[in-house]
Amino acid sequence: MSATNHRWRKFKNVLMQAVALACALLVVAPLGLVFYHLIKSGIGSVNWAFFTQLPKPVGESGGGMANAIAGTFILLGLAALIGVPVGVLGGVYLSEYGSSRLNWWIRFAADVLNGVPSIIWGIVVYALVVVPMKGFSAWAGGIVLGMMMIPLIMRTSEEVLQLVPNGYREASLALGIPRWRTIVQIVLRTAMKGIVTGVLLALARVAGETAPLLFTAFGNRFWNHSLSDPIAALPLQIFNYAISPYDDWHRQAWAGALVLLLLITAVNVGVRVLTRDRFQKPA
Amino acid sequence: MKTKSLLIPLVALSACFLGPDLADRASAQMLINGAGATFPYPIYSKWFDEYVKVDSSVRFNYQSIGSGGGQKQILAETVDFGASDGPMSDANLAKAPRRLLHIPTVAGADVLTYNLPGNPQLKVDGPTIVDIFMGKITKWNDPRLAQQNPGVKLPDDDIIVVHRSDGSGTTFIWVDYLSSVSKEWESKVGRGTSVNWPAGLGGKGNEGVAGQVKQLPGAVGYVELAYAVQNKLPCAHVKNSAGNYVAPTLDSITEALATAKIPEDFRFSMVNPPGDKAYPIAGCTWLLVYQEQKDAAKGKKLVEFLNWAIEKGESMAESLNYAPLPASVRQRVLERIKTIKY
Amino acid sequence: MAKAAAKTELQAPPEKLVQRRWGDAVFERTSLLTALSVFALLALTGYELAHGSRLALHKFGWRFLAGSEWNPVSEQLGALPFIFGTLVSSAIALLIAVPLSIATAVYLTELAPQWLRQPLTLFIELLAAVPSVILGLWGIYVMVPWLREHLFPLLKTTFGFLPLFQGPIYGVSMLAGGIIIAIMIVPIITSVSREILRSVPGLQREAAYALGATRWEVTRIAVLGYAKKGLFGAVILGLGRALGETMAVTMVIGNTPQIKASLFAPGYTLASVIANEFTEATTDVYLSALFEIGLVLLGVTILVNVAAQLLLKTFGGPGVKPQN
Numbered sequence: 001m002s003a004t005n006h007r008w009r010k011f012k013n014v015l016m017q018a019v020a021l022a023c024a025l026l027v028v029a030p031l032g033l034v035f036y037h038l039i040k041s042g043i044g045s046v047n048w049a050f051f052t053q054l055p056k057p058v059g060e061s062g063g064g065m066a067n068a069i070a071g072t073f074i075l076l077g078l079a080a081l082i083g084v085p086v087g088v089l090g091g092v093y094l095s096e097y098g099s100s101r102l103n104w105w106i107r108f109a110a111d112v113l114n115g116v117p118s119i120i121w122g123i124v125v126y127a128l129v130v131v132p133m134k135g136f137s138a139w140a141g142g143i144v145l146g147m148m149m150i151p152l153i154m155r156t157s158e159e160v161l162q163l164v165p166n167g168y169r170e171a172s173l174a175l176g177i178p179r180w181r182t183i184v185q186i187v188l189r190t191a192m193k194g195i196v197t198g199v200l201l202a203l204a205r206v207a208g209e210t211a212p213l214l215f216t217a218f219g220n221r222f223w224n225h226s227l228s229d230p231i232a233a234l235p236l237q238i239f240n241y242a243i244s245p246y247d248d249w250h251r252q253a254w255a256g257a258l259v260l261l262l263l264i265t266a267v268n269v270g271v272r273v274l275t276r277d278r279f280q281k282p283a
Numbered sequence: 284m285k286t287k288s289l290l291i292p293l294v295a296l297s298a299c300f301l302g303p304d305l306a307d308r309a310s311a312q313m314l315i316n317g318a319g320a321t322f323p324y325p326i327y328s329k330w331f332d333e334y335v336k337v338d339s340s341v342r343f344n345y346q347s348i349g350s351g352g353g354q355k356q357i358l359a360e361t362v363d364f365g366a367s368d369g370p371m372s373d374a375n376l377a378k379a380p381r382r383l384l385h386i387p388t389v390a391g392a393d394v395l396t397y398n399l400p401g402n403p404q405l406k407v408d409g410p411t412i413v414d415i416f417m418g419k420i421t422k423w424n425d426p427r428l429a430q431q432n433p434g435v436k437l438p439d440d441d442i443i444v445v446h447r448s449d450g451s452g453t454t455f456i457w458v459d460y461l462s463s464v465s466k467e468w469e470s471k472v473g474r475g476t477s478v479n480w481p482a483g484l485g486g487k488g489n490e491g492v493a494g495q496v497k498q499l500p501g502a503v504g505y506v507e508l509a510y511a512v513q514n515k516l517p518c519a520h521v522k523n524s525a526g527n528y529v530a531p532t533l534d535s536i537t538e539a540l541a542t543a544k545i546p547e548d549f550r551f552s553m554v555n556p557p558g559d560k561a562y563p564i565a566g567c568t569w570l571l572v573y574q575e576q577k578d579a580a581k582g583k584k585l586v587e588f589l590n591w592a593i594e595k596g597e598s599m600a601e602s603l604n605y606a607p608l609p610a611s612v613r614q615r616v617l618e619r620i621k622t623i624k625y
Numbered sequence: 626m627a628k629a630a631a632k633t634e635l636q637a638p639p640e641k642l643v644q645r646r647w648g649d650a651v652f653e654r655t656s657l658l659t660a661l662s663v664f665a666l667l668a669l670t671g672y673e674l675a676h677g678s679r680l681a682l683h684k685f686g687w688r689f690l691a692g693s694e695w696n697p698v699s700e701q702l703g704a705l706p707f708i709f710g711t712l713v714s715s716a717i718a719l720l721i722a723v724p725l726s727i728a729t730a731v732y733l734t735e736l737a738p739q740w741l742r743q744p745l746t747l748f749i750e751l752l753a754a755v756p757s758v759i760l761g762l763w764g765i766y767v768m769v770p771w772l773r774e775h776l777f778p779l780l781k782t783t784f785g786f787l788p789l790f791q792g793p794i795y796g797v798s799m800l801a802g803g804i805i806i807a808i809m810i811v812p813i814i815t816s817v818s819r820e821i822l823r824s825v826p827g828l829q830r831e832a833a834y835a836l837g838a839t840r841w842e843v844t845r846i847a848v849l850g851y852a853k854k855g856l857f858g859a860v861i862l863g864l865g866r867a868l869g870e871t872m873a874v875t876m877v878i879g880n881t882p883q884i885k886a887s888l889f890a891p892g893y894t895l896a897s898v899i900a901n902e903f904t905e906a907t908t909d910v911y912l913s914a915l916f917e918i919g920l921v922l923l924g925v926t927i928l929v930n931v932a933a934q935l936l937l938k939t940f941g942g943p944g945v946k947p948q949n
Contacts (some may be wrong), residue, residue: 013839017736023728024737024745027815030808031752034763041766057328059513059603086659093656108934109663115862115930116670116923117869119896123903123919124673134360135316151663180652208756211871211896215904221328222314222342229314230344235758239872242762243486245493245514250766257759268754272747318904352905355912375907441793448880448901472698476907479696484795484891485880487901498770499795 038261042254050255055221055237061248065256067223071138071232072260074224075217076203078142083149084199088188090150091157091195096183107158110151121147122212130216138224138231141217145206152202153195160194161187197271204267208260210235234260313341315581315588319353319366320452321489322391322507323568326603327366330596334588341584347488350452351476357383357571363581365571368452369459369476370550382574384623385549386589386616389597389605390540392508392531392565393456394518398496399423403435408522409464409555409563415503416444416461417468418482423501438501445495445504448485451476456566457505460554505564508536509604523563524555535562536606543567545612549619565606575624582625589620667927674923677916680909689917695882695898697906702914704921706882710799710892711922714874715867717803717888722811722867723860727849729811730818735844746819753812761876764805769796769877772804777889792887795879800888802878806867814863821855821940822848858936865929869922871896895922 049064056063090110094103121144129140164187172182188195210233213219218230219240234256241253324347331343348356350367357365358378376383395412397405411427414420420427424437447454455476462469472478486492489510496502496516508531511518520528529535539561543553555563570589576582593616597607608616675682681689685702692703729749733742773796784790825848833847849856879891880901895918906912 009839009842013841016841016844017732020728020732020736023725024732027725027729027811028745028748028752030760031748031755033767034755034760037763037767038759057332058325086662089656089659090662093653093660097653097656098660106660106663108931108938109667111934112927112930113663113667115865115869115926115933116667117871117896117926119869119871119899120670120674120919120923120926123677123899123916124670126903127673127677128669130361131359136361147666150666154660154663179649181648183652204754208754208758210756210758211900214900218316218318219346220314220344221331222344225312225314230316230346235756235872238762239758239876240490242758242765242876243488243494244490245497245510245516246490253762257762261755261759264754264756265751268751269747272750349905351902351907354907355905378909443793443795451905475698477697477902477905479694479698479701480881483881484797485893485901487875487880494765495797498765499773499797501793 035261038254038258041251042256042258045251045255046258050252050259054223055252058246063252065232065234065237065252065259067220068232068234068237068256069259071217071220071224072207072234074138074227074231075141075145075213075233076207078138078227079145079149079206080199080203082143082146083153083202086146087150087153087199087202088157088195090154091159091161092183092188094154094158095161096187107155110154113151114155117211118148118209119211119214122215125212126215133228135228136216136218136230138217138227138229141213141231141233142227144212144216145209148206148209148212149202152205153198156198156201157191157195160191160198163194164190193275197275200267200271204264207264208235210239312339313581313584314344315341315364315585316344316346316362317353317364317366317570318346318348318356318362319571320350320368320568321347322350322368322451322453322456323366323389323605324489325509325513326389326596326600326605329599329603330592333596333599334591337591338584338587341588343588347490349447349476349488350455353571354476357573360577363578364585366569367476367571368566368568369455369474370552370569371571379573384572384574384619386570386572386620387545387549387567387608387612388570388592389600389607390536390553390565390567391605392536392539392562393453393460393505394508394511394516394531394564395503395521396493396496396506396511396516396518397503398500399517400438400500402517403432404517405435405519406431406522406528407519409460412521413461413465413468415442416446416480416482417471418444440501443499443502444480444483445486445492445499445502446480446483447477447489447492448487451488452566452568453489453505453507454478456554456564459552459566460564463555512604521563523559523561524557525559525561527559529560529562531562531564533601533604533606535560536565539563539565540567540606541609545615549616572623574622579625582623586620586623586625589623590617593617593620670923671920674916674920678913678920680913681917682913684910685914685917689914690921693884697908697911700908700910702911704895704914704918706884707893707895707898707918708921709884710802710878710882711868711894711896711925713799713888714802714806714878714892714894715864717800718806718810718867719860719864721804721807722814722863725807726811726814726859726863727818727856729815730822731844731849733815733819734822735848736840746816749812749815752808753816757809757870757872758876760805760808761873764801764873764877768805769801772796772798772801781889788886789888792885792889794889795891797877797879797891798889799878799885799892802874802892802894803888805873805877806870809870809873810863810866813866814859817859817862817937818852818856821852821859821937824855825851852940854936855940858933858940861929861933861936865926865933868929869896869926870894871900875900895919 052066053064125144168186172186213233213236217233219236220230220232224231238253238256241249327345353365353367356362423440458474462474486495489506492504493506493510496504518531520530523529538558539556542556542558545551600607693705694701777794780790829847830843833843875897881891882893903915
């Protein structure tokens, strides 16, 4: 009786381990499948023209996504202009100043903000920027992405700033250096690596955002020459091409998706490899 | 500090995109933004591409977001010109801050396209289309379809109706036609750039519907003729008011356009025209432009382009399966363009 | 703890140089302002949406939430089909994602060999980084055809007696939407659950081992039992993401505002209708109704996220990292 019970328990143990392994494999399977299909359908169209030419008019084959690639980088630059200073300084406040009560609320709000669907940001910026400025623009697109970066960067910056040993702060203050200079020159500098990591991850996150750009950056078939004009973006172009009926555009969509995913994956992997020690906390 | 080495190229990359951009703004190339109908998108994108050769100092950025979007965005003045396949309603026109002109450009047809094994040539009449889109005819081998298509082997499959999920002039032409052949449709669904569909699933844009129909066996949808032709989708022949089954072709649309009555403000419907060989589901498409342009420089370029489009651009229409405007109408349109002030 | 001590110490300024205090004051105020920007952003979002939807609020009142017709022509606009679609697609997603994610998290923290943990974690983080639009592209051209040809017919023949699996198969459907959302929220739930499980004290496990429990029993009783509340928080966080997913869902759900029992029927979600119709709503009421849909979506996601954060914060303390 007890022997069969024991065997049953052992069997269940092995069985559940196998089930857990199967689940883990099932979870990562889509990643493999997505990469496989992107490479299979996209690699053929990733050529020189893809990176250097503008899209061709409907129904003519060839052309590229150069303007969309440039557009994505411009939008990221604008977003960083807004998201990085606000996010990092906010993180400084959370880590260096503030009562724990207020900080709890700020963290809480930042985390909730993180959960707000990106499409909502699109509407808000449409009402706030596009309508008053009388036009879709790169600015609007940059602002929307920048807003999304703020809570992300704020939380990661706070986290790395807290890892800076207190001795550094004390030593600096003991030398008579004012607190704000201590923070800027000692604390922030020490934590720079972590902050940059957080910024890069936030950029990688918003680089693929499509929904909030639909009513802000809007898209542009040509090069953008003014930040007050609409601008193309890689994810936007992928979306427009993906739902089109043209085989040539489908190929371009696959190629664009491949390039975008490789960029994002490179940043993610790069950051994790370079900062491995920080992420390898003991279990 | 190794992560810095990642950031630097990134910043440098953004900078080299931003740098020349900012420097360039003094001698900026003008960008005129338009948005709206997907129906004429193939010809508009051709025009805007060709026009670069005519005047390289200006670019026309056209986003095909749907006719509803074109009307809304020009009313909100977020774009420099709008485009729509359905004429604007009086109520919407009244909302415009200044007088809005309808500039007709080309005419096209809505076709009934489908995805069947072997894609045989189908023939249908208006009431049948109404009932398919009402969700009353649900099988491909329905007697009413079989009766109109003797000799065609119709499968015992479900009909999957695909319609537009966005506001669209293609939809306007389609429901304008359905309303004109069915009182029930007119009262239950009505006319509009987006309506409450009794059946089916939605795709975004002409592209989205054509894409869905291509993807789904047994699907039926309506798209603009040029889309169907370019994507080699089959098009049903439709019975016109003279009782003939007519294929959607340039000739049959031109015939429809020739028999349509065009009022002074160019807002007109041309479904179910009387002509013997006229294709019944056709419509015109318009650019929406303010009579008083706020930005003088942009206004000037816009007028130049409009003149070019009507005088030269029209000749490109046929190769893309659109019917050009008759010469008499063209003359009237040019007169109207002259009234634009900047 | 050390930090708190340092803070009290730091708050007494060593010197009283006016200039120095001035610099400090400016810096502190500026950083306070930036930190408070999160409240401002939340308030601004709520205000803009409420402001934009006042016309619809006025015209439809509470009926808006219960109205099942979406007719822009007659301006009879009700949000029920979208609320239904959002809830159903999210429920499907949770049904698929929760067991998978928690099992994976358990595997990662308790069962997997050490060498496998790092790469597996990395893969899951990479999956989290795949943009929605790319998953949507893959969804349209790879997943949906496969579902239509293989999985759906199989479901129909096996479970066809249930109303859930009846009716014509289009491929694009509520079920396809649910599956694509599941793929998107699995990484979030997995990595938050993993953090939670890692914060379970080792003592818990050791005690159970000491009683002669097998590995699975340790996991089930000591670890999962202990972490229940935190895991629930992870699931709710996943739900928050599911409700707001836009692009991938829009591309595979079929975009039809209807309430059907069949999961094979196309549906529509709150987020998708905004993405599809926002730039093209021609009448003021129509536009305002879309703002109101945004307001509903915002309200629901905020509630869900607040619940998730409360669960996680009371369970995990500061140990739970913010999720990118």
